[in-house]
Amino acid sequence: MKHLAKLRLYLLLMCFHTGSSKTCRLKERNTIADCTKSGLQDIPKNLPLNISELDLSHNKISFLRSHAFQRFELLTVLKIDYNNLENIERESFNGLSKLRWLSMEKNKLDISSRDFKHVFKPLNNLNHLDIRYNMDKLVTKATVEYPFFGYMSNLTTLYMDLAENPVFNSSGFELMLNLQTVRFEKCYLKQMLNDTLINLPRNIISIYFYRCYSFISFVEPNFLRPLPVLKELNMFKVRIRFQDALKLLYPFTGKEMTSISFIQVIGFAAKPVFITRDMVKYLKEICVQTLVLGESEIVGYEENSLLAFKYPQCLEYVVFSGNRFSLGIENHEMELIVVAMTATNLKYFDLSYNAINFNDVTYCNIEALRNVSYRNEIYSNGCKVKTKVAEQYQSSNSNLRYSEMTEEINITVSMPANLTFFRLSHYMTSYKEYGLNFFVKKLSYFAIPGFVVLESFIFSKYILRHTIQHKILGLNWCQLNAFYPQIISAYISKYRNCSYEGFND
Ligand SMILES: *[C@@H]1O[C@H](CO)[C@@H](O)[C@H](O)[C@H]1NC(C)=O
Ligand SMILES: *[C@@H]1O[C@H](CO)[C@@H](O)[C@H](O)[C@H]1NC(C)=O
Ligand SMILES: *[C@@H]1O[C@H](CO)[C@@H](O)[C@H](O)[C@H]1NC(C)=O
Ligand SMILES: *[C@@H]1O[C@H](CO)[C@@H](O)[C@H](O)[C@H]1NC(C)=O
Ligand SMILES: *[C@@H]1O[C@H](CO)[C@@H](O)[C@H](O)[C@H]1NC(C)=O
Ligand SMILES: *[C@@H]1O[C@H](CO)[C@@H](O)[C@H](O)[C@H]1NC(C)=O
Numbered sequence: 241m242k243h244l245a246k247l248r249l250y251l252l253l254m255c256f257h258t259g260s261s262k263t264c265r266l267k268e269r270n271t272i273a274d275c276t277k278s279g280l281q282d283i284p285k286n287l288p289l290n291i292s293e294l295d296l297s298h299n300k301i302s303f304l305r306s307h308a309f310q311r312f313e314l315l316t317v318l319k320i321d322y323n324n325l326e327n328i329e330r331e332s333f334n335g336l337s338k339l340r341w342l343s344m345e346k347n348k349l350d351i352s353s354r355d356f357k358h359v360f361k362p363l364n365n366l367n368h369l370d371i372r373y374n375m376d377k378l379v380t381k382a383t384v385e386y387p388f389f390g391y392m393s394n395l396t397t398l399y400m401d402l403a404e405n406p407v408f409n410s411s412g413f414e415l416m417l418n419l420q421t422v423r424f425e426k427c428y429l430k431q432m433l434n435d436t437l438i439n440l441p442r443n444i445i446s447i448y449f450y451r452c453y454s455f456i457s458f459v460e461p462n463f464l465r466p467l468p469v470l471k472e473l474n475m476f477k478v479r480i481r482f483q484d485a486l487k488l489l490y491p492f493t494g495k496e497m498t499s500i501s502f503i504q505v506i507g508f509a510a511k512p513v514f515i516t517r518d519m520v521k522y523l524k525e526i527c528v529q530t531l532v533l534g535e536s537e538i539v540g541y542e543e544n545s546l547l548a549f550k551y552p553q554c555l556e557y558v559v560f561s562g563n564r565f566s567l568g569i570e571n572h573e574m575e576l577i578v579v580a581m582t583a584t585n586l587k588y589f590d591l592s593y594n595a596i597n598f599n600d601v602t603y604c605n606i607e608a609l610r611n612v613s614y615r616n617e618i619y620s621n622g623c624k625v626k627t628k629v630a631e632q633y634q635s636s637n638s639n640l641r642y643s644e645m646t647e648e649i650n651i652t653v654s655m656p657a658n659l660t661f662f663r664l665s666h667y668m669t670s671y672k673e674y675g676l677n678f679f680v681k682k683l684s685y686f687a688i689p690g691f692v693v694l695e696s697f698i699f700s701k702y703i704l705r706h707t708i709q710h711k712i713l714g715l716n717w718c719q720l721n722a723f724y725p726q727i728i729s730a731y732i733s734k735y736r737n738c739s740y741e742g743f744n745d
C-alpha cells in the first residue's frame with residue numbers, strides 16, 4: 241500500500257515536471273506530435289526529437305525564438321495555426337531544411353517586419369506555406385512590403401493576405417519557378433491595376449481572391465496579364481462590381497481555362513445584376529471547362545449574352561446557382577436550345593437556389609466530381625443539401641426577394657448527351673404557369689426542384705423509360721410552397737399538379 245502511494249506521488253510529480261510534453265499526443269509510432277488545444281504558451285519540451293510532424297495549432301503561443309525548432313531535424317510538417325504569434329525571430333526556423341509544409345494561419349504576424357523579411361531562409365524544401373489571416377485591418381498599414389519568399393524555390397502553394405497596397409518587388413518571386421497556386425485570403429485591395437501583380441511569377445496556374453472586404457472600386461483589364469499561363473481564377477466573397485470581375489478576363493480571350501469561379505461577387509451594395517452583351521464580351525471568348533457564377537445577384541441577361549459561348553464544347557461544369565434568373569424567359573429559349581445542342585461535353589449543370597434569395601446556398605464539390613473515384617459516391621449521395629433551409633425560411637421570409645418574371649412559354653429542350661448531373665434543387669419561380677420539358681438521355685443524378693431535395697434519387701434506365709412514357713419527366717415547374725415542403729416531396733407525380741397558395745398565410 242505504502243509503495244503504491246509513493247509510486248502515485250512519484251508519477252504525479254513526474255507529470256507535473258514534464259507537464260508540457262504530456263499535453264501532446266504522440267501518434268504513428270511517435271512520429272506525429274499532436275499538441276493542439278493544450279493551452280500552450282511555448283513549444284513543449286521533451287518531445288521526441290525524431291518527430292516528422294508537429295501540430296501546435298489552437299494554443300496561445302505568441303513568440304518564436306531563434307532556433308526554436310532546430311532540434312527537430314526530421315520535421316516535414318509544422319502547423320502553428322490559431323495562436324497569438326506576433327513575433328518571430330529571424331532564425332526561428334533554422335534547421336528545418338526538410339520541412340515541406342508550414343502553416344501559421346490566424347495569428348497576428350506582421351509580415352512586413354524586419355525579422356520576418358528573411359525568416360524563410362532555411363526552408364528551401366518547403367512546398368506549402370500558409371500565412372493567411374494575419375493582417376488586421378485596424379493595425380495593418382495600407383502599404384505592406386512582403387517578405388522574401390525567393391528562398392523557397394520548391395514552393396508550389398502560397399496562401400497569404402493581400403494588403404491594400406501590396407509591395408512585391410523585393411520578395412524574390414522571380415526565383416519561385418515551381419509556384420502554381422497563390423491564394424489571397426482576407427484582402428484589402430481597393431484597386432486592381434495593370435501592375436499590381438507585375439512581380440508575381442509567370443508560372444502561376446491558379447489564383448484565388450477570397451474574402452476581399454474592401455470595395456474594389458477601380459479595375460484595369462490587364463490586372464491578370466502578368467500571369468500568362470493562369471488556368472483558374474477563383475473569387476469568393478469579393479466586393480467588386482460583377483461587370484468589373486468579368487473585365488478581369490480580358491487577357492484570357494481566345495485561350496483555354498480550367499475554371500472561372502465567381503461566388504458572392506457583389507459590388508459596394510447588393511444590387512441586381514443584368515448581364516449585358518458587353519459584360520460578357522471576354523468571357524464568351526474563353527474556352528472554359530468549369531464556369532461558376534453563383535450568388536451574384538444576377539436577375540437576367542440580355543439576348544445573346546450569358547449563353548453566347550464561342551466555344552460551348554469546352555463547357556463541362558456549369559453552375560449558376562443562387563441567382564434570380566430564369567433560363568426560359570422572353571426570347572431566350574432559342575439560346576437555351578442552341579447551347580444544349582452545342583455544349584456537347586457538358587456533364588454537370590446546376591441552377592439551384594434560384595429565383596428568390598436563399599441564405600444557405602450549398603454547392604456540390606466540383607473538384608470531387610471531376611475525380612472519377614468520387615463520382616459514383618456523389619451520384620448516389622448527391623450534394624449534402626441541408627433540408628432545414630426550408631424551416632429557416634419560415635422565420636425569415638422578409639428576406640425573400642422575388643425576381644420579376646415576364647410571361648412564360650413552354651419549351652422542350654433536349655439536354656446535352658454527356659449531361660449526367662443536373663441539379664435544380666431549391667428552385668422556385670414566382671410566376672404562375674411555367675412548363676419546361678427536359679428530355680434526358682443518360683442522366684444519373686437529378687435533384688428535384690423544391691425545398692426538399694430528394695437526395696440519392698437516381699434515374700435508372702428503367703425509371704427514365706418509365707417516366708418518359710408517363711410524361712412525368714416533362715417536368716412542370718410550379719410555384720412551390722415554401723411552408724409546406726412535405727406536400728411537394730411525397731411523390732414526383734404530384735409535381736405536375738402543385739398549386740401556389742401564396743406566402744402570406
Ligand atoms: C525515434 O527515437 C527514439 C529514441 O529517441 C527511437 O526509440 C525511435 O525508434 C525513433 N523512431 C523512429 C521512427 O526513428
Ligand atoms: C526541390 O524539389 C526537387 C524535386 O522534387 C528536389 O530534387 C530538390 O532537392 C528540392 N529542393 C531544392 C532546394 O531544390
Ligand atoms: C518597390 O516598390 C516600392 C513602392 O512601389 C518602391 O518605393 C521601391 O523603391 C521599390 N523597390 C525596388 C527594389 O524596386
Ligand atoms: C492598363 O491596361 C490597359 C489595357 O491594355 C490600358 O488601356 C491602360 O492604359 C493601362 N493602364 C495603365 C495605367 O497603364
Ligand atoms: C461525350 O463524352 C465522350 C467521352 O467523355 C466524348 O468522347 C464525346 O465526344 C462527348 N460528346 C458527345 C456528344 O457524346
Ligand atoms: C482522385 O481521388 C483519389 C482518392 O482520393 C486520389 O488518390 C487521386 O489523386 C485523385 N485524382 C485526381 C486527379 O485528383
Ligand SMILES: *[C@@H]1O[C@H](CO)[C@@H](O)[C@H](O)[C@H]1NC(C)=O
Pocket residue numbers: 648649650673674675716
Ligand atoms: C404549358 O404546358 C402545360 C402542360 O403541358 C399546358 O397546360 C399549358 O397550356 C402550356 N402553356 C403554354 C403557354 O403553352
Ligand SMILES: *[C@@H]1O[C@H](CO)[C@@H](O)[C@H](O)[C@H]1NC(C)=O
Pocket residue numbers: 734737739
Ligand atoms: C390537381 O389539382 C386539382 C385542383 O387543385 C385537384 O382537384 C386534383 O385532384 C389534383 N390532382 C392530383 C393528381 O393531385
